[in-house]
Amino acid sequence: MTLLPALGACERLLAEWGRPCAVVGGLAFVARVRVRATDDLDFAVAVPPGEQPAFLELCARHRFAFGEVDRAMFLEAGLLRATAPSGALVDFMIADDALYAQVVARARPVDFGGVELPAATVEDLLLMKLDAHRLLDLDDAIAIKDAFGPQLDLAYLYASAEKLGLRARLETLLGPF
């Protein structure tokens, strides 16, 4: 399954939604850093309290498929696992915690090859990787350091890591600041 044809459908849906959003996860990592496989598209999306049903209705109108379990999961836990019209798997995550809200607010447009969407910055990707802290995330974090170490906004990174309780993990990767 090729993922890129689904981006146009995502772009149209999110443009109509009209609230801040960001490509995150593996797709954002590939767009910003290096090539690796990923099996779905991840988006963090601002969905104000009480507007989850409106977002679900919009997704259905744009022919994103999901079942009752997915609907309940979105209403309860803020994750909608849908299937784009092209068949690609898409995760929409509500950006309602301080980290995800910051990621969405700072996202910058990326040209995904004819489709332009906001994507998490390299610094915010690194913070998300340190937060998630799985083996794959650590591998991605090391790649970010290798590719962008001298160019990273260290003042922002360390201030955010301090605020988010991630300073020890960041210092393990980049050293003290």
Add this chain to the structure above:
Amino acid sequence: MSPERRRVLDQLRLRQVLEESKLTPAERLRRMDELNALVAKLAPRGPSRSDEPRELFILGRRTRLERYGRAS
């Protein structure tokens, strides 16, 4: 693995990361799609929606809300 072999592999990995980071996003994404196709051919997905259980996501979000607070 010997230290020398490890050092060589690390150097190769670093070189690859640096080269790929200099590509345009569109080119990296095109290569990702090729890689995804190869992975799908060699290791087809099972019937499950994702290898990552929903419970893991619920736990992660709950932890973020507790640790970082709700967005204002």
